[in-house]
Amino acid sequence: MYDAYDGLIFDMDGTILDTEPTHRKAWHLVLAQYGMTFDETAIIGLNGSPTWHIAQVIIASQQSDLDPYRLAEEKTALLKTMLFESVQPLPLIEVVKAYKGRRPMAVGTGSEHSMAVGLLQHLGLLNHFDAIVGADDVKRHKPEPDTFLRCAELMGVPPARCVVFEDADFGIQAARAAGMDAVDVRLL
Template sequence: MTDYDKYDALIFDLDGTLVDSMPAHYQAWQQTAAEYGFEVDEAWYHTRGGSPAWLTAQSLIETFSLSVEPQVLADRKNQIFSELAEMEVVVLPAAEVAKTYAGRKPMAIGTGTLTDIADKLLKKAGLLELFDVVVGADQVDAHKPSPDTFLKCAELLSVESHQCLVFEDAPFGIQAAKAAGMDVIDVTDAKRV
C-alpha cells in the first residue's frame, strides 16, 4: 500500500507533469512572438506554468503594449503548439503512477491546455485511455491558481475534493490544488506540499 491508496481519486496536471511538453510550449511562444515582433524570456515564461495561453497572451500584450487581442495571440500560439505536438512526446515519471492506478481509482487530467490539444498529447503519449476525465482551460472560467480546474475534475469524478490527490509541477497548479482543499505532490521534487 502506498500513500496514494488513501485517496479516492488522483488528478494529474499534463504539461511538465505527465509529458515534457513545456519546451514545445515555449518554442510555440517564441515563434508567435517573432511573428508579432517581440521576444519571450525563458525565465519569465517558466513563471507562467499552468496558465492558459490566453492569460499568458494578456500578460505579454500588457508587457509589450501590443495592439492585438489576447485570444488572437493565444490562438496563434495554440496553432503552432498543436503542430509541434505532432512530433515526439516525452513521457515523464509521474505517468507510472497513472499507469499503476488506471482502472483502480478514478483519475482525471486538470490542465491549462485546451482540451482538444490535451487529448491529442495524451493520445500521442499513449496515456489518454488511463483517464476518466480531461478538464482543459476551455472548460472553466477561472484558471490556475484558481481552484476551478481541479474542483471540476472532482465534480466530474463524483469525488469530494478533500479526497483527491493532485500531481503538479508548477506553482500556479500547486496553489490551485491547495485552494481546492486537495493534497498535492510537487513532481519536481516528489514530495507532498
C-alpha cells in the same frame, strides 16, 4: 504509495507530458513574426495559466496592442503542428499506469480540452483517465480551484479525498484552494 486517496488528479504539461520546451519554442516562433520576445523565467512562472493569459502578459510587457486571444490562437495552432512530433511522457506517468483501474484519475490542465485529449490519445494514455478538464471547461483558472473541483466532480470523488500532481505554483495553489493534497513533482 497514494492508496490513501480515492481520486488522483494530474496536471498535464510538465507533469505527465514533456511539453514545456515545445511550448516555449512555439512562443518564440510566433512572437518573432511580430518582432517580439519574452522572458522565459516570467513565462515559466505562468505555467498552468491559459494561453490567452500568457499572451496578455507578453503583450503588456512589450507594450503592444496585439489581441491576446488572436496571439494565443496563433501559438496554439503552431504548437499543434510541433507537439505531436515531439511529445514524450515524463517519469510520473508510471504512477498513472500503476493506478489505472485501481482509482479514478483525471487530468486538470491549463491547455485546451481538445489539445489534452489529442496528446493523451496520441500517446495511448487517454483510456487511463476518467475525466479531462481543460482551460476551456472552466471560467476561473489556476490558481483558482475550479479546474480541480471539476475533476473531482466528474470522477465522483469528494475533493478532500483527492491528491493533485502539479509542477507549477499556480497549480499547487489551486489544489490547496480546492481542499486537496498536492504533490509538487518538481520535488520528486
